[in-house]
Amino acid sequence: MIRWRELSKEERVRVVKGIDAGVGAGYWTVAEACAEFGVDRSTYYRWRERVARYESGDARALDARSSRPRRHGRRKRDDVRGEVVRLAKTGEFGSPTAIARYLREQGTSMHPGTAIRILEVEGLYGYVSKVDRAGNRRKVRGLL
Incomplete structure (x- = not known):
C-alpha cells in the first residue's frame, strides 16, 4: 500500500x-x-x-496533514477559564457549582465538573479542613 x-x-x-x-x-x-x-x-x-x-488553486491541498485534532472539543476558551478563576477569587461564590450556575445564567455553557477541573489546575480547589457541628475536624473538597 x-x-x-x-x-x-x-x-x-x-x-x-x-x-x-x-x-x-x-x-x-x-x-x-x-x-x-x-x-x-x-x-x-x-x-x-x-x-x-x-x-483549482488550493496550494496546500496536497500537503500531508496531522491526524491530530486542531483543538480539544471540550476545552474551554481562555477567557472563560479566566472568568472562572476571577469569580472564585472574588469570594462571592461558595462552590464551583455556584460559579457554573452563574456562568450558565450569563449564557456560557458550563458544567460544575468543568469548573472544578479549571480550579484544580489553578490551585484554587482541593481538600480543605472544616469543623462539623460536633466539633470534629474533617477534610472536605472545596474552594481554597
Missing part, C-alpha cells in the same frame, strides 16, 4: 491521474485500478478530491 506522506506532490497527482486514466479508458474498474496502484479505494477517492482542490 502506498502511503500519502511518502509521496511527493507530483507523485500524488500522478497516482490519481493514473487511476483516473485507467478507469476512464475502460481498462479497469476503480477497485482494479486501486489494487494495481496499491491504494485503498476510499483513500483514492479522498486523494482525488484533494487533487481537484489542488488543481
Whole structure:
C-alpha cells in the first residue's frame, strides 16, 4: 500500500491521474485500478478530491496533514477559564457549582465538573479542613 506522506506532490497527482486514466479508458474498474496502484479505494477517492482542490488553486491541498485534532472539543476558551478563576477569587461564590450556575445564567455553557477541573489546575480547589457541628475536624473538597 502506498502511503500519502511518502509521496511527493507530483507523485500524488500522478497516482490519481493514473487511476483516473485507467478507469476512464475502460481498462479497469476503480477497485482494479486501486489494487494495481496499491491504494485503498476510499483513500483514492479522498486523494482525488484533494487533487481537484489542488488543481483549482488550493496550494496546500496536497500537503500531508496531522491526524491530530486542531483543538480539544471540550476545552474551554481562555477567557472563560479566566472568568472562572476571577469569580472564585472574588469570594462571592461558595462552590464551583455556584460559579457554573452563574456562568450558565450569563449564557456560557458550563458544567460544575468543568469548573472544578479549571480550579484544580489553578490551585484554587482541593481538600480543605472544616469543623462539623460536633466539633470534629474533617477534610472536605472545596474552594481554597
